[in-house]
Each structure stands twice: as C-alpha cells, then as structure tokens.
Amino acid sequence: MKTVIVIGNGMVGYKFCEKFRAHPANSSYKLLVFGEEPRPAYDRVHLSEFFGNQDAKALELAPASWYKENNIELITNQRVTDIKSDSKEIHTISGGSYSYDHLVLATGSVPFVPPIKGVEKEGVFVYRTIEDLEGMLAYAAQIKAIKPDGKAAILGGGLLGLEAGKAVLDMGLEPHVVEFAPKLMPRQLDTRSSNVLRLKLESMGIQVHLGKATNQILGDKVIEGMDFGEDDQLDVDMLIISAGIRPRDELGKTCGLEMGTRGGIVVDNKMETSVKDIYAIGEVALYNHMIYGLVAPGYEMADVAVNQILGNSETIMPDEIDMSTKLKLMGVDVASFGTPYMPADKGLSIIFENKTKYLYKRINVSHDGKTLLGGILVGDASDYNILHQMYLNGMALPDNAEELIVGARGEGGSAFGSAMDLPDTAQICSCESVSKGNICSSLLNGESDSLKDIISCTKATTGCGGCKPMVVELVNETLKSMGKEVKDIICEHFEYTRQELYGIVKVKKITTYDEALDKCGKGDGCEVCKPALASIFATIYNDTANKEDVIQDSNDRFLANIQRNGSYSVVPRIPGGEITPEKLIVIGEVAKEYNLYTKITGGQRIDLFGAELNDLPAIWKKLIDAGFESGHAYGKSLRTVKSCVGSTWCRYGMDESVSFAIELEDRYKGLRSPHKLKGGVSGCIRECAEARGKDFGVIAVEGGWNLYVCGNGGATPKHALLLAEQIDNETVIKYLDRFLMYYIRTAAPLMRTAAWLEKLEGGIEQLKKIVVDDSLNIAEELEVEMQSLVDKYECEWKQAVENEEIKKRFSHFVNTDERDDNIVFVPMREQKMPEPWTN
Amino acid sequence: METLFQQYAPVALEKVTVWFKACHERDIPENGGACVKYKDKQIAVYHFKRKQKWYACQNLCPHKMEMVLSRGMIGDADGIAKVACPMHKKTFSLETGENLNGNLPSIATFPVKVENGFVYLGFSE
Numbered sequence: 001m002k003t004v005i006v007i008g009n010g011m012v013g014y015k016f017c018e019k020f021r022a023h024p025a026n027s028s029y030k031l032l033v034f035g036e037e038p039r040p041a042y043d044r045v046h047l048s049e050f051f052g053n054q055d056a057k058a059l060e061l062a063p064a065s066w067y068k069e070n071n072i073e074l075i076t077n078q079r080v081t082d083i084k085s086d087s088k089e090i091h092t093i094s095g096g097s098y099s100y101d102h103l104v105l106a107t108g109s110v111p112f113v114p115p116i117k118g119v120e121k122e123g124v125f126v127y128r129t130i131e132d133l134e135g136m137l138a139y140a141a142q143i144k145a146i147k148p149d150g151k152a153a154i155l156g157g158g159l160l161g162l163e164a165g166k167a168v169l170d171m172g173l174e175p176h177v178v179e180f181a182p183k184l185m186p187r188q189l190d191t192r193s194s195n196v197l198r199l200k201l202e203s204m205g206i207q208v209h210l211g212k213a214t215n216q217i218l219g220d221k222v223i224e225g226m227d228f229g230e231d232d233q234l235d236v237d238m239l240i241i242s243a244g245i246r247p248r249d250e251l252g253k254t255c256g257l258e259m260g261t262r263g264g265i266v267v268d269n270k271m272e273t274s275v276k277d278i279y280a281i282g283e284v285a286l287y288n289h290m291i292y293g294l295v296a297p298g299y300e301m302a303d304v305a306v307n308q309i310l311g312n313s314e315t316i317m318p319d320e321i322d323m324s325t326k327l328k329l330m331g332v333d334v335a336s337f338g339t340p341y342m343p344a345d346k347g348l349s350i351i352f353e354n355k356t357k358y359l360y361k362r363i364n365v366s367h368d369g370k371t372l373l374g375g376i377l378v379g380d381a382s383d384y385n386i387l388h389q390m391y392l393n394g395m396a397l398p399d400n401a402e403e404l405i406v407g408a409r410g411e412g413g414s415a416f417g418s419a420m421d422l423p424d425t426a427q428i429c430s431c432e433s434v435s436k437g438n439i440c441s442s443l444l445n446g447e448s449d450s451l452k453d454i455i456s457c458t459k460a461t462t463g464c465g466g467c468k469p470m471v472v473e474l475v476n477e478t479l480k481s482m483g484k485e486v487k488d489i490i491c492e493h494f495e496y497t498r499q500e501l502y503g504i505v506k507v508k509k510i511t512t513y514d515e516a517l518d519k520c521g522k523g524d525g526c527e528v529c530k531p532a533l534a535s536i537f538a539t540i541y542n543d544t545a546n547k548e549d550v551i552q553d554s555n556d557r558f559l560a561n562i563q564r565n566g567s568y569s570v571v572p573r574i575p576g577g578e579i580t581p582e583k584l585i586v587i588g589e590v591a592k593e594y595n596l597y598t599k600i601t602g603g604q605r606i607d608l609f610g611a612e613l614n615d616l617p618a619i620w621k622k623l624i625d626a627g628f629e630s631g632h633a634y635g636k637s638l639r640t641v642k643s644c645v646g647s648t649w650c651r652y653g654m655d656e657s658v659s660f661a662i663e664l665e666d667r668y669k670g671l672r673s674p675h676k677l678k679g680g681v682s683g684c685i686r687e688c689a690e691a692r693g694k695d696f697g698v699i700a701v702e703g704g705w706n707l708y709v710c711g712n713g714g715a716t717p718k719h720a721l722l723l724a725e726q727i728d729n730e731t732v733i734k735y736l737d738r739f740l741m742y743y744i745r746t747a748a749p750l751m752r753t754a755a756w757l758e759k760l761e762g763g764i765e766q767l768k769k770i771v772v773d774d775s776l777n778i779a780e781e782l783e784v785e786m787q788s789l790v791d792k793y794e795c796e797w798k799q800a801v802e803n804e805e806i807k808k809r810f811s812h813f814v815n816t817d818e819r820d821d822n823i824v825f826v827p828m829r830e831q832k833m834p835e836p837w838t839n
Numbered sequence: 840m841e842t843l844f845q846q847y848a849p850v851a852l853e854k855v856t857v858w859f860k861a862c863h864e865r866d867i868p869e870n871g872g873a874c875v876k877y878k879d880k881q882i883a884v885y886h887f888k889r890k891q892k893w894y895a896c897q898n899l900c901p902h903k904m905e906m907v908l909s910r911g912m913i914g915d916a917d918g919i920a921k922v923a924c925p926m927h928k929k930t931f932s933l934e935t936g937e938n939l940n941g942n943l944p945s946i947a948t949f950p951v952k953v954e955n956g957f958v959y960l961g962f963s964e
Binding site: 554820838 | 843861866867873874887890905910911914917928
C-alpha cells in the first residue's frame with residue numbers, strides 16, 4: 001500500500017481527493033489529508049452566501065462522512081510544520097510524523113495584508129474563511145448596537161473586494177470600497193466599464209473611492225478611520241482587507257523547493273516541484289510565472305497531479321490558461337473573457353454603452369474581423385457563455401459582429417444560434433472539464449435522459465454554476481432532437497404543466513387529489529404536486545384549505561404561518577389597513593392573554609407570533625367574535641391591498657384610496673393563486689401605498705384610476721406596468737377580474753405575476769390585448785369565474801372553529817392533551833422570541 | 840440539542856420488545872400524519888391510505904432540531920415513501936430514514952402495526 005499525503009483541504013485539495021478516488025488505478029493507494037481549518041473543505045467561491053444564511057453546512061463540498069466512505073483519512077485542525085524530503089516524511093504541530101510516497105501541496109493562499117500602519121487595530125478583518133466571516137458578523141453587530149449608521153470600508157476593488165462589499169451591505173453597514181487603482185476590478189475591466197459598474201454600485205448605496213493609497217489606519221486601539229494623506233480621510237468603524245492573495249508557500253522553503261522570486265512554489269506542466277514526488281497545485285503553485293487565483297485552473301491542476309501520480313504521464317497542464325470570469329455582484333452581471341482590453345494595434349473593439357441602464361458591452365475582434373479576441377460585459381452578461389465559447393473555440397464571427405452585443409437590428413434578439421452550434425470539443429463546464437460532446441453523447445447513447453442525470457454523472461454545473469443555462473439548453477435541445485418532449489412538468493407524479501393540469505381537472509371535473517392521481521398521475525404524490533393541485537381545486541371550486549388538509553402546505557393545513565421553533569403566527573385581515581380602536585384593543589387583549597409577540601407588518605396588518613398549535617382555535621375564536629376573519633397570511637393567495645390615507649384626510653388626495661382598497665381586498669380575499677398576491681391603492685401620484693411594487697396597483701389620477709400590473713417587491717423587485725389609464729372603479733374591477741383569473745389559469749406553480757408576464761409572449765402589450773381588448777374572446781368567462789369565486793368565499797378560521805372534526809387537527813399529540821415541550825422562548829425587548837437555532 | 844437527537848435510535852422489527860398502543864386508526868389522517876407521545880419521545884405516524892401502509896419516525900427534524908415532521912406532507916420519490924419537513928422541505932425516506940435531498944443525518948424509524956382499529960408502535964425499551 002502506498003501513501004499519498006495531501007496538505008491542505010481547500011477546494012483544490014478536495015478536488016484532488018475526489019479525482020483521485022474516481023480514478024480507476026487508485027486501489028493500491030492510501031490517502032491522508034491534512035486541513036488547518038476546523039471543518040472539511042467548503043465552497044469559498046460562494047462564501048458571501050454565508051452572510052445570508054449563516055449555514056456553514058450549505059457551503060460544504062462533501063460531509064466528513066464522504067472522506068470515510070472513500071477511505072480517505074482527513075485530519076482537520078492540524079498544521080503541517082515541515083517536510084523532510086530525503087526521508088519522505090512530514091511533521092505536524094502536535095508532534096506527529098507521517099511517511100509518504102507522494103506529497104501534494106495544496107496549501108492555497110492567504111489574503112495579502114499591505115504594510116499599512118495600524119492594520120493590527122481592532123475592527124480590521126481579512127476575507128477568506130468562515131471564521132473570518134463569523135468574526136465580522138459579530139463585530140458588525142456590536143457596531144450596529146451602538147451606532148446604527150456605522151460604516152465599513154473594503155480595501156480592494158477587485159472581484160473579492162466587491163463580494164465583500166455586498167457582505168457589508170447585508171450586515172447593514174454603509175459600505176465604502178477603496179481601490180488603489182483608478183478603476184474597479186483592474187485586472188478584468190477597462191476604464192469605461194469600471195465607470196458603468198461604479199454608477200450601478202453607487203445607485204445601490206455602495207460608495208466607491210478610486211485611486212486612493214491608504215497611508216495609515218486611524219484610531220487608538222480600535223479603527224476609527226482611514227487616512228489617504230493630504231488631509232483626505234474616511235471615517236469608518238470597520239475595515240475588510242481584500243487586496244489580493246499571497247501563496248501559502250512557507251512549507252516549500254523548509255524543504256528547499258524552488259520558489260518564485262515573489263513567492264509561490266515553482267511547478268512544471270506535470271505539477272511537479274523541483275523535488276521528486278512532491279507536487280503543488282492551486283494557489284500555492286507558480287506555473288508559467290503566474291499564481292492562478294481562480295478555481296477552474298486549480299481543479300485542472302488537481303486532475304493533472306492525480307494522473308501524474310497514478311502513471312498517466314500524458315495529462316499535462318496546457319500552456320495557456322483561460323482566465324475568463326463571470327459573476328453576479330449584488331445582482332449585477334460582470335464578465336470578462338480572453339483579452340478584455342488591449343492596444344489598438346492588436347485588434348479592434350466594438351463597444352456598446354448605456355449608462356442610464358448601467359449597461360456596457362465590449363468585444364475585441366482581430367483586424368480581419370474574423371476572430372473574437374476577448375471582451376467585457378457589465379449589467380447584462382446573458383451572452384457571456386456563447387461569446388466565451390466562440391472565443392475558446394476560435395469560431396468564425398458573423399459578418400455583422402456588432403450584432404453579437406447589440407442584437408440583430410429591429411428584433412433585439414441574439415445574432416447567433418444556440419449552444420448546439422458549438423463544436424463537440426467546446427468546454428461547457430470548465431470547473432469540471434465537461435465538453436459539449438460529453439453532455440450530448442451521454443444523452444444520445446441513452447446513458448442519461450435528463451438534466452438531473454447529466455449533473456450526477458458528469459458533475460457539470462456543480463462548480464461555480466455559471467454554465468447552468470448552457471447545460472440546460474444543451475440537454476433540452478438534444479432531447480428534442482431525439483424526438484423526446486421537453487416540458488416544464490410539475491413533478492415525477494404528474495407529467496403535465498400546471499396549466500395543462502388545470503385544464504384536465506376542469507374538464508374531467510376532478511375534485512380530490514386521489515382522483516387526480518388515479519386519472520392522470522402516478523405514485524403517492526409529493527410536496528410539490530399536492531399543494532399545486534390544492535391551489536387548482538381552490539381556484540376552480542373555491543374549496544377552502546380545510547377540505548383536504550393533507551394536501552396543503554403546512555401553513556395552509558394549519559391556517560397559520562409556521563415559524564422558527566414550530567410555533568405559529570396569526571394575522572387577522574385588516575382590509576386596507578383601516579381598523580377601529582375597539583378592534584385594536586381586542587388584538588391587544590388576545591396577544592396579552594396568549595403571550596404573543598406582536599409586530600405591525602409591512603402590509604398594514606398586525607402579526608401575532610408565538611402561538612402554540614393547541615391554542616390556535618381559541619385565539620381565532622376570540623378574533624372572529626370581534627369581527628375579524630383570516631388574513632390568509634399563510635396562503636398562496638391574496639394578502640393585502642395596501643392603501644394610503646386618500647382624499648378623506650390627505651390634502652393632496654385625488655380619490656378615496658382607502659374605500660377602494662377595502663373594496664378590492666374584500667373582493668379577492670381568500671383567492672388562491674400560483675403565488676402570493678398583493679395589491680395597492682394610492683390616492684395620488686405621490687404613491688404612498690407603493691402600489692407599483694405590487695401584483696396589481698391602482699393610482700388615482702385626473703379623470704380616474706391608472707391600473708398597473710405585475711410588480712413585486714422581494715428579492716427581484718419589479719415595478720408594475722401600466723395596463724389601462726383613467727378608468728373608473730367598475731372598469732378597474734372588471735380588468736382585475738380578467739387579469740387575475742388569466743394569471744391563475746396559466747402560471748406555473750410559485751410563479752409570481754412579474755415572472756409570468758416575462759414569459760408571456762408579447763409581454764404587456766399582449767396582456768393589454770387579452771385583458772382590455774378581449775382578443776382571446778374569454779373575458780366574459782374569466783369574469784364569471786371570478787364572480788363565482790367571490791360569491792363562494794368562506795372564512796377558513798370560522799370553519800375550523802365551528803367544526804369539531806377540523807378542530808382536532810390542532811393538537812400537537814393525538815394521544816394526549818399535553819403540549820410540545822420542545823418549544824422554548826427567550827425574552828427580547830419586553831416581548832419574546834424563539835431560542836436561536838444552534839445549527 | 841445534539842443530545843435531543845441522540846434520544847432517537849431506529850428500532851428494527853425483530854428487536855421490538857414493546858408494542859405501544861398509540862392511538863385509534865382514525866386519529867391519524869388518511870394520507871397524512873400526526874404526532875404520538877411515547878414516554879418522553881415524540882413519534883410521527885403516517886398513514887399511506889393508497890397503498891395501505893403505515894410508517895413511523897422521530898418527530899424531530901435533524902436540520903434545525905424542531906419537532907415538526909408529523910406536520911409534513913407525505914408522498915414518494917422514485918417509489919420510496921417519504922415525508923417533507925414543513926420547515927425547509929428537507930425530505931426523508933420513511934423506509935430507511937435517509938435524507939433524500941441533502942446530507943443530513945438519517946432519522947430514526949419505528950415499526951408500526953394496526954390491529955382491531957388501533958395503531959401500535961414498536962420500541963425496544
């Protein structure tokens with residue numbers, strides 16, 4: 001048995017293990033891996049996601065059990081201190097020594113901390129590990145507690161620095177990006193694209209300071225600011241240094257490996273160092289006088305090292321390494337490939353810039369106009385994949401090369417065909433080295449027949465994920481070419497789209513889930529098709545969620561929102577946000593009696609948190625007795641119709657927004673839909689109800705109401721678009737009936753109105769034709785359907801409270817009246833909250 | 840929290856020493872689930888009416904350690920009976936306890952039998 005020791009368990013070290021174990025010739029080898037961090041390797045490329053979910057597990061590349069299952073001994077929390085290359089052994093900090101036959105150095109890099117006076121001060125961080133992030137989060141929370149308008153600077157405006165900027169924004173501090181160069185992402189962008197990106201970042205609240213050399217960090221013990229010399233200072237409470245990387249090469253020095261003059265362990269195209277049987281891969285390796293700080297070259301190096309060790313000497317590192325990158329920074333696409341900028345004697349550039357939309361696109365073509373040399377995309381990188389492939393494969397450019405970035409004139413579409421036009425050798429997923437040929441032939445020879453199969457057998461898309469759209473396209477197009485139908489089916493149990501299923505249920509008059517399975521499905525169903533069918537039943541028959549509770553999502557089943565510790569929140573309907581003092585008192589009394597945390601929501605209602613399942617019916621009873629009904633806060637249904645004060649009180653008001661909001665909310669209350677629905681009514685164009693941020697918005701203007709549709713807040717906010725102008729109340733309702741019903745009939749599950757409109761061919765103009773001009777001749781039918789739903793409305797809470805059978809659902813145990821003793825609350829600002837999650 | 844999770848160990852049918860009379864058959868909704876208390880344990884019990892099968896597992900979801908699995912929707916994936924946690928839709932095989940859409944630790948499953956309209960759960964202590 002031979003031993004391979006890998007020092008370093010980062011992304012590249014992990015990839016080495018994975019490729020080693022997948023190699024057919026590995027059976028006589030033992031793998032021993034040392035990691036300095038306390039956990040197994042994780043995805044550092046997506047590190048900033050940790051700020052959103054703080055879930056270290058989600059970043060894990062493989063759990064500790066994976067190493068065991070693959071017969072790899074992983075020793076974490078252990079630093080290797082030196083290498084004795086003559087006796088072929090290594091020593092660790094705790095005094096252990098281990099012999100090897102082959103040694104792989106995958107020690108990666110550390111953040112470069114420039115020698116600035118004061119960098120040791122408290123509040124200065126680097127951005128590299130999960131522990132670094134945890135430190136920042138804790139520190140930012142301290143700052144925010146004493147200084148709500150705290151600021152944090154990021155030193156370095158490169159890829160990682162801008163990621164860190166996003167992290168700061170998420171932490172609730174004001175971000176300032178400080179870059180030494182006169183432009184952002186100096187290695188990837190030209191000056192003009194940097195300017196466009198800067199404008200975009202500033203519009204999002206990120207301050208950018210270019211061309212600034214930091215002289216010193218100000219403050220006593222704790223950072224208070226940065227000094228740039230000549231009286232130029234920036235007050236900040238925290239600093240994150242992201243000014244590049246330095247290879248972790250100190251082990252190389254201990255055993256006399258050849259080093260680069262500026263660091264890094266020199267390797268040849270076999271990844272071999274100057275000493276036999278010692279290899280270096282990833283960010284510690286100096287190849288072609290370069291340190292490659294991207295994951296794809298690191299993975300390729302891992303593959304080369306595996307093959308060299310296992311005797312396949314033909315696998316070597318190519319001379320040229322592609323440094324193209326594409327990323328989404330805070331929702332802004334930024335990509336560069338090939339030679340992003342270059343002197344004019346090398347080629348010619350075609351540039352498109354639209355600062356009002358924060359768009360910049362540049363492609364560089366050879367003098368003869370035949371070859372693509374590189375390019376930059378800011379704001380919209382949807383064409384990156386295909387441009388990148390054209391560049392990599394040296395494909396011929398079309399005659400009108402400008403159409404590659406501005407679209408074919410008059411149509412706005414792309415000038416080129418699809419991913420199918422690429423040669424078979426085109427590398428689609430560079431992280432996992434998967435070519436177009438790999439994907440297509442796997443489908444054609446019957447090895448796989450879905451996207452899921454392709455991902456599991458080739459691992460395509462599992463690295464940075466940037467190639468996903470292209471892989472999806474290749475899979476779909478290949479399947480189509482084989483005569484297989486590709487569609488957006490609900491799940492494995494129903495081979496239909498939601499729209500088709502809606503039609504089937506209606507035509508066959510299916511009324512229960514079991515009947516649907518019998519007539520057009522298979523198996524026992526799942527958590528995807530059950531709520532989808534529940535929603536369809538609700539919109540065809542107006543069945544409430546009580547009718548077949550086991551096919552409802554948990555929230556609908558218990559008519560309340562399940563919260564962090566398994567308790568529930570209760571939201572009574574307060575139409576238009578208008579409420580009497582008497583009703584306010586009742587809500588207060590109920591909250592007091594059941595010790596509920598109360599909060600006024602963003603939708604003009606009052607949320608009562610921390611109710612235990614057993615107490616829900618009693619709480620509803622009290623609310624119902626005071627005249628409340630369910631607010632359907634739990635359902636994929638109408639939530640609120642928000643209103644401003646309107647002309648009754650407001651000196652600017654043009655119409656009675658409150659009365660109209662109440663009328664609309666009462667009309668559509670309880671309406672089940674593919675996703676949650678919100679509305680808004682503003683009494684004038686000052687738009688205090690934020691109606692254009694809703695699925696439907698009505699704004700009073702001279703001569704009536706303007707009706708807007710398909711907006712939303714949330715993660716990808718969209719302004720609603722104008723559907724009709726200066727219409728009266730009756731017409732608003734008529735159009736809304738048609739619009740909502742048409743959406744409910746045709747959208748996919750969990751598809752919001754904005755995404756639905758995006759998919760609707762012809763967009764808003766087409767929607768106008770259908771809703772306003774009745775081009776499909778279905779307007780009357782839609783109105784009739786909506787009216788019948790409105791007429792059949794019943795409050796679900798009331799049904800539950802009045803029906804003993806339904807009431808039984810709300811006890812935690814079926815064999816005792818005891819309560820769930822797992823629910824724990826802790827105090828917070830004179831109220832309570834669930835105990836924080838520990839994992 | 841970890842210790843809470845360790846209280847639940849799977850029980851194989853041949854190891855059953857106690858058949859606990861948990862509840863009436865009709866207390867568990869058809870094609871749904873409910874929670875039974877046994878000593879200090881919370882056990883989720885499910886009735887797959889369509890294939891006349893019963894399953895039981897711990898009520899504790901190992902993802903965030905909440906007692907909620909009995910409130911999850913049930914169904915199957917490639918023929919394997921499963922439950923989806925109502926919190927974040929982590930799904931678990933009710934046959935082996937294995938986490939089907941992630942790498943969470945497996946949950947404990949328990950034998951169930953139904954006799955004369957009553958549901959019995961099998962334990963080994």
